[in-house]
Structure formats: C-alpha cells, structure tokens
Amino acid sequence: MSDRPRAVAGRGDAAPPAEIVIGVDVGTTATKVTAFGVGSRWRHTVVREYPLLHPQDGWEIQQPEVILAAALGAIAESVSRGGASRVIAVSLSAAMHGLIGLDTDLRPLTPLLTWADSRATDIARRLRAEGLAAELHHRSGTPVHPMSPLTKLIWFAEHEPELSGRVRAWVGLKDWIVQALTGTQATELSSASGTGLLDLNTRSWSPETLAMVGVSAEQLPIILPTTAALGLTRAVAPRVGLPTATPVVLGAGDGPSGNLGTGALRPGVAGLSIGTSGAVRTVVPEPYVDPGGRLFCYALTDDAWTIGGAISNGGATQRWAGEVFGRPDSGADSSTDEQTLALAATVPAGSDGLLALPFLMAERAPLWDPTVAGAFLGVRSRHTRGHFVRAAVEGVALQLSVIVDELDAVHPIDSVRATGGVFRSDLWRTVLAGVLDRPIVVADGAEGSARGAAALGLIGIGRAASFDSALALLPGPDTGTDRLTNPDPALADTYRRVRADFPRLLSDLGRVAELFRPAAPVPARSG
Known part of the structure; x- marks a missing residue:
C-alpha cells in the first residue's frame, strides 16, 4: 500500500456551498476525508494511504506519526478544495481496537498495534480457559480476542514489563488523533466500548478489569460523548488551513459510524x-x-x-x-x-x-x-x-x-x-x-463512515437534533443511485x-x- 495522496473528484452541485462539515475516516490502510456541503449534494473526498507493517509473524502494526501526517494532509487538502466555503466542524471516525503507549511527553513509545495484531493470542486463549472470557464480555460488550486492547495490555505487562512501566498513557488510534488536533487527551464512548475495559452499565472504565490488566484509570483518556466538541489548537490550525478553535467533534468508531452514514x-x-x-x-x-x-x-x-x-x-x-x-x-x-x-x-x-x-x-x-x-x-x-x-x-x-x-x-x-x-x-x-x-x-458512495462522522458533527455543534435531521443535511450527490440487488x-x-x-x-x-x-x-x- 502506498503512502501517496489520492483525491476523489467532487460530486453533486458544481460549486462548493457556503458551509462545509468535514468527516474524517481514519482507516486501517488509508485515511479518507470527505467535505460535505451542508444542505447540498456537493462533496469532495481526499484519500491518503499508508502501509500495514508485519515485522513478525502475527504482528500487524503502524507508525502513529505516519497516520497522523496522512490525516492532517488529507484535512488540509479537503479544506483547500472547499475554496471560500466555511468549515463549521471537523468530525472524526477511526478504526477501533488499536493501542499505543505514550511516554511522559505524550509521544509514542510503541507503534500502533492494530485490530489485526494477534500477538496476544495466547492471552485470549488463557482467559477463555480460566473461565474469565464470558464475564469480561458481559461486562464490556467486547469479546475476548487478541484484537482487543485488554489482551494487548496484558501482553505488554508480561512480555515488555520495562517498556510497559514507562508508559504514561495508553490510547487508541482515535484518541491519538484527538490529542493531536485539540491538545486534549480524551476518548469517546464508542471507541471506549471496543477496548474490553469499559463497564457498559456505568459507561466508565471498569475498576475490576483495570486491576486485572494492571493499568490505572489515570493512564487512560477521559471518556466523553461521541457528540462532544473540542477546539482545534493554535499549533495545528494553520497546518490544516482552519481558524483556531474550529469545532472538532469526537465522533464514533468506524463501524457504528458506518451504520449511521448508510442509514x-x-x-x-x-x-x-x-x-x-x-x-x-x-x-x-x-x-x-x-x-x-x-x-x-x-x-x-x-x-x-x-x-x-x-x-x-x-x-x-x-x-x-x-x-x-x-x-x-x-x-x-x-x-x-x-x-x-x-x-x-x-x-x-x-x-x-x-x-x-x-x-x-x-x-x-x-x-x-x-x-x-x-x-x-x-x-x-x-x-x-x-x-x-x-x-x-x-x-x-x-x-x-x-x-x-x-x-x-x-x-x-x-x-x-x-x-x-x-x-x-x-x-x-x-x-x-x-x-x-x-x-x-x-448505499451510494464510499463515504459511509465519513458521512456518519459528519452527521455526529452536525449534532455535536447543534445544527441537527437527531440522526434523521443530520442525514437530511448531508444528501447523496445523486438522488436515487443506491443500488438494489x-x-x-x-x-x-x-x-x-x-x-x-x-x-x-x-x-x-x-x-x-x-x-x-x-x-x-x-x-x-x-x-
């Protein structure tokens, strides 16, 4: 997979509209950023690709800095393609189940362990053999599997204890992007629900699970709603061509966002x-x-x-x-x-x-x-x-x-x-x-998760009150092009x-x- 940029031409109305909401879908092998005209059929998608690395059998990793650079570059190009349109929000979607360890300066100590990384296979098998898997699944909603940050954290504690001891914060892929854009270390309910560490009943990190994996709540991001809006930092704003404090809506994981985006x-x-x-x-x-x-x-x-x-x-x-x-x-x-x-x-x-x-x-x-x-x-x-x-x-x-x-x-x-x-x-x-x-x-178009992110963005900044009203402001570029089989x-x-x-x-x-x-x-x- 190449890291070269790839743009998808704008569709729908010929001229960019007065207002744009940007949906960012940070995926496994590419970031797709789509600018949606609010109340318009106009849209434009920019793609930045990057590799999935396999340094050892079962290891599926990526460099966090490479993904961040791709996301920032795609946002900047998307903003420039909008011309004189005003960007009212940037909203995020990302692949779930990733894990990155950060040092005291909140820089990566580890690569991104993606959902596909299976180094924790023996950990997952042991939890099942010990009869803990059903309890953990019922508490968190996440099946016990090497994809989950829960099993990856146990793997680090057992196989990389010295490195694990130097980790100030454990974050996911979305959290890493949020931190870079807003300067706030935060996650949202959707990504948190895919970690295996959440308590579905309290909507907060589970003390019992954290004690089992050996991390503290202080090492994890705060959990905010998926419609929460933070502001773009002064350091990042000029890199993407937007004003400081432009709303950044946290959005949801790529799967849930896809359901929303496709209706x-x-x-x-x-x-x-x-x-x-x-x-x-x-x-x-x-x-x-x-x-x-x-x-x-x-x-x-x-x-x-x-x-x-x-x-x-x-x-x-x-x-x-x-x-x-x-x-x-x-x-x-x-x-x-x-x-x-x-x-x-x-x-x-x-x-x-x-x-x-x-x-x-x-x-x-x-x-x-x-x-x-x-x-x-x-x-x-x-x-x-x-x-x-x-x-x-x-x-x-x-x-x-x-x-x-x-x-x-x-x-x-x-x-x-x-x-x-x-x-x-x-x-x-x-x-x-x-x-x-x-x-x-x-469903029309390839922007399902990005459209879902944009819809949550409109709700997050108060421009829409429901899923239906948000989607109505983001119509497809060509009416009736959904293909029925x-x-x-x-x-x-x-x-x-x-x-x-x-x-x-x-x-x-x-x-x-x-x-x-x-x-x-x-x-x-x-x-």
Missing part, C-alpha cells in the same frame, strides 16, 4: 461493510450482550448501540486469492481485481463443490478463535483459478451470513444496507444477496444448502485447529 438505523436493517475486513451490525436502543458470546456491543451514542460481528478477512481474501491463483507469466496486469472477478463470474454458484474457509488473518466472528487457520475443502482436479477466487468470495459471504443469523435471533433482519469498494463488482453483490437470501442495498432464487437455493452445513464446518475446523499450528522449531544439536 442502517431502524430495527430489522443490518449495516454491512466490506473493506480489508468486514462486519455486520444492527442498531439497538440500549446495550445488549448475547448469551452465546458471539456478538459485540459497541456504542454509537449513549442511547444507540450497534450489535454484530466483525470478520478479519473481507475484501483482502478475494485479492489474496487473485494474487495467489493468478497467472505469473501473463504480465503485471494478469491478476487485477477486475480480471480475477470476471474469471470467477464464469464459475457456477457453489464453485462446483469447492468451499473456502477464509481465515488468512486471525479471525474474529463468529468463532472468536484466532488460532483457526483457513482451508479450501472439496478440492478436485476440475477446479480452476476462477473456482478458487469465487470460493473465496463465497466464503466471506458465508462467514457474514452466520453473523446475520445471530442478529436474526435478536431481531429479524429483513434487509441489508451495504457499503465498500468490493460492491462495485456485480459478483460480490449477487453472491452476497444470494447467500443472505435478502435484498441488498449498496434482490436475491436470485436459484442462487439462494444453492447457497441455502451450503449454509446449512457451514456452521458445523466452522466448529469442526475449530476442533482440529491444532493440526494447522506450526510445529515448534527443533533445536540444533551441537557437536
């Missing part, structure tokens, strides 16, 4: 997003922790909560399959997404019996077992490159279908609003609609048969996970 807010509607990873969420009015332990519960606001499940292996799975099963002797363009998806589209539904369990990175929902490795099942000599790519797409959709089934048990899901670059592909849309056997509406009955019937066995296959693979774990290295003999 997936009413009971029975699920918000589904696929990027590098993927997730399905629905909104409920108060915290809910399912007894089976498969769903997370993260805040959007104090009285709107998202429940659902996230998978670690989303669009990246299809890209991996295209690269691995591409033709190496056909030139640099032989395995582009478009070409591999076109090839996969020639393969019948069900991939002629080939089934992918797409666990390339430590998986999250629905098993929450990061040790389970992926597999292709039913491989035969008739299977071609197209079969493997299509099976990868179908495997991701099947994973998401298990989460939708879990949400069905809470409130029946009748439709899905989807967002993500993969849905530019007809294959992704038809496969997902067929597997879920529900209509899929691909109804399930094809024949595809739905084929996938229904596969879905019937899929949960059992997941459980079976979990039981034989030991077969897929690397053997310990054999020490060399001396002499």
Whole structure:
C-alpha cells in the first residue's frame, strides 16, 4: 500500500456551498476525508494511504506519526478544495481496537498495534480457559480476542514489563488523533466500548478489569460523548488551513459510524461493510450482550448501540486469492481485481463443490478463535483459478451470513444496507444477496463512515437534533443511485444448502485447529 495522496473528484452541485462539515475516516490502510456541503449534494473526498507493517509473524502494526501526517494532509487538502466555503466542524471516525503507549511527553513509545495484531493470542486463549472470557464480555460488550486492547495490555505487562512501566498513557488510534488536533487527551464512548475495559452499565472504565490488566484509570483518556466538541489548537490550525478553535467533534468508531452514514438505523436493517475486513451490525436502543458470546456491543451514542460481528478477512481474501491463483507469466496486469472477478463470474454458484474457509488473518466472528487457520475443502482436479477466487468470495459471504443469523435471533433482519469498494463488482453483490437470501442495498458512495462522522458533527455543534435531521443535511450527490440487488432464487437455493452445513464446518475446523499450528522449531544439536 502506498503512502501517496489520492483525491476523489467532487460530486453533486458544481460549486462548493457556503458551509462545509468535514468527516474524517481514519482507516486501517488509508485515511479518507470527505467535505460535505451542508444542505447540498456537493462533496469532495481526499484519500491518503499508508502501509500495514508485519515485522513478525502475527504482528500487524503502524507508525502513529505516519497516520497522523496522512490525516492532517488529507484535512488540509479537503479544506483547500472547499475554496471560500466555511468549515463549521471537523468530525472524526477511526478504526477501533488499536493501542499505543505514550511516554511522559505524550509521544509514542510503541507503534500502533492494530485490530489485526494477534500477538496476544495466547492471552485470549488463557482467559477463555480460566473461565474469565464470558464475564469480561458481559461486562464490556467486547469479546475476548487478541484484537482487543485488554489482551494487548496484558501482553505488554508480561512480555515488555520495562517498556510497559514507562508508559504514561495508553490510547487508541482515535484518541491519538484527538490529542493531536485539540491538545486534549480524551476518548469517546464508542471507541471506549471496543477496548474490553469499559463497564457498559456505568459507561466508565471498569475498576475490576483495570486491576486485572494492571493499568490505572489515570493512564487512560477521559471518556466523553461521541457528540462532544473540542477546539482545534493554535499549533495545528494553520497546518490544516482552519481558524483556531474550529469545532472538532469526537465522533464514533468506524463501524457504528458506518451504520449511521448508510442509514442502517431502524430495527430489522443490518449495516454491512466490506473493506480489508468486514462486519455486520444492527442498531439497538440500549446495550445488549448475547448469551452465546458471539456478538459485540459497541456504542454509537449513549442511547444507540450497534450489535454484530466483525470478520478479519473481507475484501483482502478475494485479492489474496487473485494474487495467489493468478497467472505469473501473463504480465503485471494478469491478476487485477477486475480480471480475477470476471474469471470467477464464469464459475457456477457453489464453485462446483469447492468451499473456502477464509481465515488468512486471525479471525474474529463468529468463532472468536484466532488460532483457526483457513482451508479450501472439496478440492478436485476440475477446479480452476476462477473456482478458487469465487470460493473465496463465497466464503466471506458465508462467514457474514452466520453473523446475520445471530442478529436474526435478536431481531429479524429483513434487509441489508451495504457499503465498500468490493460492491462495485456485480459478483460480490449477487453472491452476497444470494447467500443472505435478502435484498441488498449498496448505499451510494464510499463515504459511509465519513458521512456518519459528519452527521455526529452536525449534532455535536447543534445544527441537527437527531440522526434523521443530520442525514437530511448531508444528501447523496445523486438522488436515487443506491443500488438494489434482490436475491436470485436459484442462487439462494444453492447457497441455502451450503449454509446449512457451514456452521458445523466452522466448529469442526475449530476442533482440529491444532493440526494447522506450526510445529515448534527443533533445536540444533551441537557437536
């Protein structure tokens, strides 16, 4: 992934409007900053990309300073693209579950450990074996998994005690950006609810959990509402081209923001997003922790909560399959997404019996077992490159279908609003609609989380009183461009048969996970 800037042309009305609200979506591999015309269809998106680093097996890290520079650069360009428009607020969304240790000067002592970092796998397994996982999940809404800051903090205490002792503050990705923009060390309820350290009942850090992981509340940011507004500092304001004290609204995590931005807010509607990873969420009015332990519960606001499940292996799975099963002797363009998806589209539904369990990175929902490795099942000599790519797409959709089934048990899901670059592909849309056997509406634009952030920004500065009124001030650039895909009955019937066995296959693979774990290295003999 390159760190070069990439701009997406403005859309909708030709001229920038009088007022703009800026939604900042700090993601895993890119920051997307969208300027939204208030009460206008005008918008403009700027993208800054950066790498996800893998220094050791299971380590998935990033440099906080690199992400901050990307965010500031994208905000500055977004402001300049708005011309004479007045920016009334900057509002934030960010990837959840990251962890950074800061020194006494509040500078990074550690890299950003992203949600994908699985170094705390043994910690999570131990907490489950000790019978603590269910209690921690019920208290916080966050499943026990190496993604969570809770397990990462224990890992630092046990593996890096000297470094851990020098940490003045532990913060997440959003908190790091908030600190840089406003000079205030603060988090918000949504990001806090994804740490594993929150008490859902009190909406504050849990003393019992903090004592277990060995950190104090003074080492963590204060928790503010997702609509809280702070002011841009005098030091940062000129770097982004805005006046000092411009409101910076904290916003929510990227998943909850995505539900808001795509309008997936009413009971029975699920918000589904696929990027590098993927997730399905629905909104409920108060915290809910399912007894089976498969769903997370993260805040959007104090009285709107998202429940659902996230998978670690989303669009990246299809890209991996295209690269691995591409033709190496056909030139640099032989395995582009478009070409591999076109090839996969020639393969019948069900991939002629080939089934992918797409666990390339430590998986999250629905098993929450990061040790389970992926597999292709039913491989035969008739299977071609197209079969493997299509099976990868179908495997991701099947994973998401298990989460939708879990949400069905809470409130029946009748439709899905989807967002993500993969849905530019007809294959992704038809496969997902067929597997879920529900209509899929691909929400207009790729700014779901940024639009959700902008909506919270309007509420935070008092320009809107509700989600609906905020979204009404941020209309899409082209009315009626949401794309509806109804399930094809024949595809739905084929996938229904596969879905019937899929949960059992997941459980079976979990039981034989030991077969897929690397053997310990054999020490060399001396002499």
